[in-house]
Amino acid sequence: MIDVLSCASVHRQLTDNGFDFFAGVPDSLLKNFCAYVSENTRADRHVIAANEGAAVALAAGSYLASGRVGVVYMQNSGLGNAVNPLVSLAAPSVYGVPMLLVIGWRGEPGTKDEPQHVHQGRVTPDMLEALRIGYTELPTNSDEAERCLWKAMNLALDAAAPYALLVRKGTFEPHFPVAAALDEAAPMTREAALTWALAAIDERAVVVATTGYTSRELWEHRRKRGEDDRADFLTVGSMGHASQVAMGVALRRPSRSVYCLDGDGAMIMHMGALAVIGSSGLKNLKHVVLNNGVHDSVGGQPTVCRDIDVPAIARACGYGFAATTDSLAGLAEVFPPFRASKGPCLLEIRIRPGARPDLGRPTIDPQSQKTRVMELLAC
Numbered sequence: 210m211i212d213v214l215s216c217a218s219v220h221r222q223l224t225d226n227g228f229d230f231f232a233g234v235p236d237s238l239l240k241n242f243c244a245y246v247s248e249n250t251r252a253d254r255h256v257i258a259a260n261e262g263a264a265v266a267l268a269a270g271s272y273l274a275s276g277r278v279g280v281v282y283m284q285n286s287g288l289g290n291a292v293n294p295l296v297s298l299a300a301p302s303v304y305g306v307p308m309l310l311v312i313g314w315r316g317e318p319g320t321k322d323e324p325q326h327v328h329q330g331r332v333t334p335d336m337l338e339a340l341r342i343g344y345t346e347l348p349t350n351s352d353e354a355e356r357c358l359w360k361a362m363n364l365a366l367d368a369a370a371p372y373a374l375l376v377r378k379g380t381f382e383p384h385f386p387v388a389a390a391l392d393e394a395a396p397m398t399r400e401a402a403l404t405w406a407l408a409a410i411d412e413r414a415v416v417v418a419t420t421g422y423t424s425r426e427l428w429e430h431r432r433k434r435g436e437d438d439r440a441d442f443l444t445v446g447s448m449g450h451a452s453q454v455a456m457g458v459a460l461r462r463p464s465r466s467v468y469c470l471d472g473d474g475a476m477i478m479h480m481g482a483l484a485v486i487g488s489s490g491l492k493n494l495k496h497v498v499l500n501n502g503v504h505d506s507v508g509g510q511p512t513v514c515r516d517i518d519v520p521a522i523a524r525a526c527g528y529g530f531a532a533t534t535d536s537l538a539g540l541a542e543v544f545p546p547f548r549a550s551k552g553p554c555l556l557e558i559r560i561r562p563g564a565r566p567d568l569g570r571p572t573i574d575p576q577s578q579k580t581r582v583m584e585l586l587a588c
């Protein structure tokens with residue numbers, strides 16, 4: 210039998226030892242642990258953060274106020290976001306803030322993973338070494354894991370520094386989150402919204418899609434219909450940066466409309482981009498936010514995006530047009546003025562979480578995709 214760890218035991222061992230504050234950005238590889246933490250941690254001791262750097266800072270603030278050590282969970286892709294506060298806030302030569310980093314090791318050498326994870330997986334230990342952060346792999350045997358956790362907590366405390374646990378795929382036993390109630394206010398699926406919007410955009414438009422299900426659905430949509438997808442850029446990694454990729458393209462190709470298909474988790478991750486887009490005055494950048502209120506692609510953990518007024522934020526940032534809709538009838542109404550807008554514009558489409566279980570993944574490798582887009586944009 211293959212060993213798997215009980216989420217409950219790990220959570221109990223951490224909290225019993227005073228590691229009782231959790232912050233992070235979810236990861237598919239940690240989704241069982243994330244779901245357990247969400248359901249079994251007091252609301253004021255768990256924050257699903259905007260990005261991984263914010264999670265490190267939250268753990269630091271919690272430590273300042275309580276002396277209790279925080280647990281920061283993330284996918285290894287999030288290490289990049291976390292580097293600055295790890296190095297210039299938590300490091301022992303600066304403030305010396307102990308914390309435990311629980312890092313999902315996508316792209317672990319020797320395993321098969323998507324192209325965007327392979328390099329990150331390879332360099333993850335090197336990054337931790339360069340940051341002088343001690344780390345170890347979390348064993349899947351429960352006795353060994355208990356000893357490992359014990360040691361890790363003590364190392365973080367003794368060094369007053371972050372200490373990292375690398376978590377392999379399949380480490381945690383399944384823990385199924387309590388099913389979110391079907392969002393009646395958002396009857397549309399992402400697929401329906403995308404199908405509608407892609408049929409309505411201008412012919413020569415460039416489409417920059419965000420990380421996760423959105424780019425996978427865009428890819429599959431084109432395949433199914435045999436549509437030309439040379440102007441699609443899938444941003445398979447680099448979550449939260451699709452809108453700035455789109456802005457870079459829009460600046461250099463003013464004669465083409467550039468649509469960014471963003472997610473709510475991705476938008477929040479680097480929300481400062483909205484201020485820069487809004488202030489740019491760009492006439493050809495069209496920002497679509499597919500807001501399902503969750504990090505759908507990695508397990509459906511909530512974002513705060515259903516509780517904020519996305520169009521109002523966009524307007525306050527300088528977008529000339531911003532609207533929201535949650536229905537196909539609403540799309541038919543707001544899409545024409547959105548498309549015709551002569552300044553940065555944003556359309557929030559409220560959708561329901563979920564994707565088809567047999568959703569495929571892009572089979573084109575990222576470099577070929579880049580070459581195709583560049584050839585097209587050179588014309």
Ligand SMILES: Cc1ncc(C[n+]2csc(CCOP(=O)(O)OP(=O)(O)O)c2C)c(N)n1
Nearest residue numbers: 286287421448472473474475503504505506
């Ligand atoms: C920096 C970084 N952190 C975390 C992840 C893992 N991740 C991939 S997709 C995703 C969720 C994106 O949520 P959202 O933008 O709302 O889109 P949805 O999945 O709901 O379509 C996350 C957290 C990542 N790829 N990169």
